[in-house]
Amino acid sequence: QSALTQPASVSGSPGQSITISCTGTSSDIGGYNFVSWYQQHPGKAPKLMISDVNRRPSGVSNRFSGSKSGDTASLTISGLQAEDEADYYCSSYTSRNTWVFGGGTKLTVL
Amino acid sequence: EVQLVESGGGLVQPGRSLRLSCAASGFTFDDYAMHWVRQAPGKGLEWVSGVTWSSANIVYADSVKGRFTISRDNARNSLFLQMNSLRAEDTALYYCAKEKYTGYDGLMGTYDMWGRGTMVTVSS
Numbered sequence: 001q002s003a004l005t006q007p008a009s010v011s012g013s014p015g016q017s018i019t020i021s022c023t024g025t026s027s028d029i030g031g032y033n034f035v036s037w038y039q040q041h042p043g044k045a046p047k048l049m050i051s052d053v054n055r056r057p058s059g060v061s062n063r064f065s066g067s068k069s070g071d072t073a074s075l076t077i078s079g080l081q082a083e084d085e086a087d088y089y090c091s092s093y094t095s096r097n098t099w100v101f102g103g104g105t106k107l108t109v110l
Numbered sequence: 111e112v113q114l115v116e117s118g119g120g121l122v123q124p125g126r127s128l129r130l131s132c133a134a135s136g137f138t139f140d141d142y143a144m145h146w147v148r149q150a151p152g153k154g155l156e157w158v159s160g161v162t163w164s165s166a167n168i169v170y171a172d173s174v175k176g177r178f179t180i181s182r183d184n185a186r187n188s189l190f191l192q193m194n195s196l197r198a199e200d201t202a203l204y205y206c207a208k209e210k211y212t213g214y215d216g217l218m219g220t221y222d223m224w225g226r227g228t229m230v231t232v233s234s
Binding site for chain 1: 145154160169170171205218219220221227
Protein backbone atom coordinates (compact mmCIF):
# COMPACT_ATOMS: atom_id res chain seq x y z
CA GLN A 1 0.00 0.00 0.00
CA SER A 2 1.62 3.25 -1.12
CA ALA A 3 1.54 6.24 1.18
CA LEU A 4 -0.97 8.99 0.48
CA THR A 5 0.57 11.99 -1.29
CA GLN A 6 0.99 15.23 0.66
CA PRO A 7 3.11 18.29 -0.16
CA ALA A 8 6.39 18.17 1.74
CA SER A 9 5.94 21.68 3.04
CA VAL A 10 3.56 24.62 3.17
CA SER A 11 3.92 28.02 4.75
CA GLY A 12 1.84 31.02 5.67
CA SER A 13 1.91 34.19 7.70
CA PRO A 14 0.04 34.65 10.97
CA GLY A 15 -3.63 35.29 10.35
CA GLN A 16 -3.61 33.75 6.89
CA SER A 17 -5.26 30.51 5.81
CA ILE A 18 -3.50 27.50 4.36
CA THR A 19 -4.69 24.22 2.88
CA ILE A 20 -2.85 20.91 2.93
CA SER A 21 -3.88 18.35 0.33
CA CYS A 22 -3.77 14.59 0.65
CA THR A 23 -4.20 12.54 -2.51
CA GLY A 24 -4.99 8.86 -2.64
CA THR A 25 -7.00 6.56 -4.87
CA SER A 26 -10.50 5.15 -5.17
CA SER A 27 -9.30 2.29 -2.94
CA ASP A 28 -8.72 4.57 0.01
CA ILE A 29 -9.71 8.25 0.21
CA GLY A 30 -12.07 8.09 -2.75
CA GLY A 31 -13.88 5.01 -1.49
CA TYR A 32 -14.48 5.82 2.15
CA ASN A 33 -15.20 8.74 4.45
CA PHE A 34 -12.64 7.51 6.97
CA VAL A 35 -10.02 10.23 6.57
CA SER A 36 -8.26 11.64 9.61
CA TRP A 37 -5.69 14.39 10.14
CA TYR A 38 -3.02 14.47 12.84
CA GLN A 39 -0.77 17.26 14.09
CA GLN A 40 2.69 16.39 15.40
CA HIS A 41 5.03 18.82 17.09
CA PRO A 42 8.74 17.91 17.23
CA GLY A 43 9.43 15.18 19.77
CA LYS A 44 5.75 14.77 20.57
CA ALA A 45 3.10 12.17 19.86
CA PRO A 46 0.58 12.91 17.11
CA LYS A 47 -2.70 14.60 18.02
CA LEU A 48 -6.03 13.99 16.29
CA MET A 49 -7.28 17.18 14.61
CA ILE A 50 -9.97 15.92 12.21
CA SER A 51 -11.75 12.56 11.88
CA ASP A 52 -14.19 11.16 9.34
CA VAL A 53 -13.18 13.76 6.74
CA ASN A 54 -14.60 16.79 8.53
CA ARG A 55 -15.39 16.04 12.19
CA ARG A 56 -13.51 18.10 14.72
CA PRO A 57 -12.87 16.44 18.10
CA SER A 58 -13.79 18.27 21.26
CA GLY A 59 -11.05 20.69 22.22
CA VAL A 60 -9.69 21.23 18.72
CA SER A 61 -9.92 24.82 17.52
CA ASN A 62 -12.60 25.60 14.95
CA ARG A 63 -9.83 27.14 12.86
CA PHE A 64 -9.17 23.59 11.67
CA SER A 65 -11.50 22.09 9.07
CA GLY A 66 -11.46 19.12 6.72
CA SER A 67 -13.02 18.27 3.39
CA LYS A 68 -12.84 15.73 0.59
CA SER A 69 -13.39 15.75 -3.15
CA GLY A 70 -12.92 12.54 -5.09
CA ASP A 71 -9.60 10.96 -4.19
CA THR A 72 -8.24 14.08 -2.46
CA ALA A 73 -8.79 15.19 1.11
CA SER A 74 -7.83 18.60 2.44
CA LEU A 75 -7.06 20.19 5.78
CA THR A 76 -7.58 23.94 6.05
CA ILE A 77 -6.21 26.02 8.88
CA SER A 78 -7.56 29.54 9.09
CA GLY A 79 -6.19 32.42 11.15
CA LEU A 80 -2.73 30.85 11.31
CA GLN A 81 -1.01 31.05 14.67
CA ALA A 82 2.58 30.40 15.65
CA GLU A 83 1.59 27.28 17.59
CA ASP A 84 0.16 25.73 14.42
CA GLU A 85 3.71 25.19 13.16
CA ALA A 86 4.07 21.41 13.12
CA ASP A 87 3.98 18.37 10.88
CA TYR A 88 0.57 17.26 9.64
CA TYR A 89 -0.38 13.76 8.52
CA CYS A 90 -3.49 12.49 6.81
CA SER A 91 -4.65 8.89 7.05
CA SER A 92 -7.31 6.79 5.40
CA TYR A 93 -8.94 3.40 5.63
CA THR A 94 -8.27 1.23 2.56
CA SER A 95 -10.15 -1.45 0.67
CA ARG A 96 -7.71 -4.05 2.00
CA ASN A 97 -8.93 -3.43 5.57
CA THR A 98 -5.71 -1.61 6.41
CA TRP A 99 -4.80 2.02 7.04
CA VAL A 100 -2.39 4.26 5.21
CA PHE A 101 -0.81 7.57 6.20
CA GLY A 102 0.38 10.40 4.04
CA GLY A 103 4.07 11.26 3.92
CA GLY A 104 3.51 14.30 6.11
CA THR A 105 3.56 18.06 5.52
CA LYS A 106 5.73 20.49 7.43
CA LEU A 107 3.83 23.70 8.14
CA THR A 108 5.95 26.78 8.69
CA VAL A 109 4.37 29.93 10.12
CA LEU A 110 6.43 32.80 8.75
CA GLU B 111 -6.06 10.72 33.26
CA VAL B 112 -6.08 8.71 30.05
CA GLN B 113 -2.61 7.35 29.53
CA LEU B 114 -0.76 4.90 27.30
CA VAL B 115 2.79 3.91 28.22
CA GLU B 116 4.89 1.82 25.86
CA SER B 117 7.89 -0.24 26.90
CA GLY B 118 10.14 -3.02 25.64
CA GLY B 119 12.09 -1.21 22.96
CA GLY B 120 15.84 -1.37 22.59
CA LEU B 121 18.75 -2.32 20.38
CA VAL B 122 18.45 -5.73 18.75
CA GLN B 123 20.37 -7.56 16.04
CA PRO B 124 18.79 -8.34 12.68
CA GLY B 125 16.85 -11.59 12.76
CA ARG B 126 16.21 -11.44 16.50
CA SER B 127 12.96 -10.85 18.37
CA LEU B 128 11.52 -8.19 20.66
CA ARG B 129 8.22 -7.84 22.50
CA LEU B 130 6.67 -4.44 23.02
CA SER B 131 4.08 -3.67 25.69
CA CYS B 132 1.60 -0.85 26.14
CA ALA B 133 0.04 -0.22 29.54
CA ALA B 134 -3.30 1.58 29.41
CA SER B 135 -4.98 3.54 32.19
CA GLY B 136 -7.72 6.09 32.70
CA PHE B 137 -10.30 4.45 30.41
CA THR B 138 -12.15 1.16 30.02
CA PHE B 139 -9.51 -0.67 28.00
CA ASP B 140 -11.73 -3.50 26.80
CA ASP B 141 -14.19 -1.05 25.24
CA TYR B 142 -11.73 0.03 22.56
CA ALA B 143 -9.78 -1.34 19.64
CA MET B 144 -6.04 -0.63 19.76
CA HIS B 145 -3.29 -0.19 17.18
CA TRP B 146 0.45 0.05 16.77
CA VAL B 147 1.85 2.83 14.57
CA ARG B 148 5.56 3.39 13.96
CA GLN B 149 7.75 6.26 12.84
CA ALA B 150 11.26 5.75 11.50
CA PRO B 151 13.75 8.45 12.51
CA GLY B 152 13.03 11.63 10.58
CA LYS B 153 10.26 9.92 8.61
CA GLY B 154 6.48 9.81 8.55
CA LEU B 155 3.93 7.66 10.33
CA GLU B 156 3.30 4.07 9.27
CA TRP B 157 0.37 1.98 10.47
CA VAL B 158 1.56 -1.43 11.70
CA SER B 159 -1.32 -3.44 13.17
CA GLY B 160 -4.71 -3.24 14.85
CA VAL B 161 -6.81 -5.45 17.14
CA THR B 162 -10.47 -5.17 18.11
CA TRP B 163 -11.50 -5.10 21.77
CA SER B 164 -12.36 -8.79 21.67
CA SER B 165 -9.30 -9.79 19.62
CA ALA B 166 -11.74 -11.27 17.10
CA ASN B 167 -10.38 -9.12 14.28
CA ILE B 168 -6.65 -8.55 13.81
CA VAL B 169 -4.99 -6.91 10.81
CA TYR B 170 -1.41 -6.19 9.79
CA ALA B 171 0.46 -4.04 7.31
CA ASP B 172 2.04 -6.05 4.51
CA SER B 173 5.47 -4.93 5.70
CA VAL B 174 5.12 -6.85 8.98
CA LYS B 175 2.66 -9.63 8.15
CA GLY B 176 4.00 -13.03 9.13
CA ARG B 177 6.68 -11.52 11.37
CA PHE B 178 4.75 -9.44 13.92
CA THR B 179 1.90 -10.55 16.19
CA ILE B 180 -0.41 -8.17 18.01
CA SER B 181 -2.26 -9.27 21.12
CA ARG B 182 -4.00 -7.83 24.15
CA ASP B 183 -4.80 -8.82 27.70
CA ASN B 184 -7.93 -6.97 28.77
CA ALA B 185 -7.61 -8.19 32.36
CA ARG B 186 -4.21 -6.46 32.55
CA ASN B 187 -5.19 -3.42 30.44
CA SER B 188 -2.27 -4.19 28.16
CA LEU B 189 -1.47 -4.33 24.46
CA PHE B 190 1.48 -6.22 23.03
CA LEU B 191 3.47 -6.51 19.81
CA GLN B 192 5.66 -9.57 19.33
CA MET B 193 8.23 -8.74 16.67
CA ASN B 194 10.18 -11.63 15.11
CA SER B 195 12.75 -11.76 12.30
CA LEU B 196 13.52 -8.09 12.79
CA ARG B 197 15.07 -6.12 9.94
CA ALA B 198 16.95 -2.84 9.76
CA GLU B 199 13.89 -1.24 8.19
CA ASP B 200 11.88 -2.01 11.34
CA THR B 201 13.96 0.61 13.17
CA ALA B 202 11.43 3.14 14.43
CA LEU B 203 9.63 4.71 17.35
CA TYR B 204 6.64 2.46 18.02
CA TYR B 205 3.47 4.13 19.25
CA CYS B 206 0.50 2.48 20.90
CA ALA B 207 -2.73 4.21 19.82
CA LYS B 208 -6.30 4.02 21.12
CA GLU B 209 -9.27 4.16 18.78
CA LYS B 210 -11.63 7.06 19.23
CA TYR B 211 -14.87 5.14 18.82
CA THR B 212 -16.46 2.41 20.91
CA GLY B 213 -19.68 0.41 20.88
CA TYR B 214 -18.82 -2.07 18.13
CA ASP B 215 -16.35 -4.91 17.59
CA GLY B 216 -14.51 -3.49 14.62
CA LEU B 217 -11.62 -1.26 13.62
CA MET B 218 -11.99 2.37 12.52
CA GLY B 219 -8.38 3.53 12.54
CA THR B 220 -9.07 6.94 14.14
CA TYR B 221 -6.77 7.50 17.11
CA ASP B 222 -7.65 9.95 19.87
CA MET B 223 -4.88 8.94 22.27
CA TRP B 224 -1.26 8.03 21.64
CA GLY B 225 1.54 6.97 23.94
CA ARG B 226 4.96 8.59 23.85
CA GLY B 227 6.43 5.63 22.00
CA THR B 228 9.23 3.13 22.56
CA MET B 229 12.28 3.12 20.29
CA VAL B 230 13.32 -0.03 18.46
CA THR B 231 16.73 -0.08 16.77
CA VAL B 232 17.65 -3.06 14.61
CA SER B 233 21.37 -3.11 13.94
CA SER B 234 24.33 -5.42 14.14
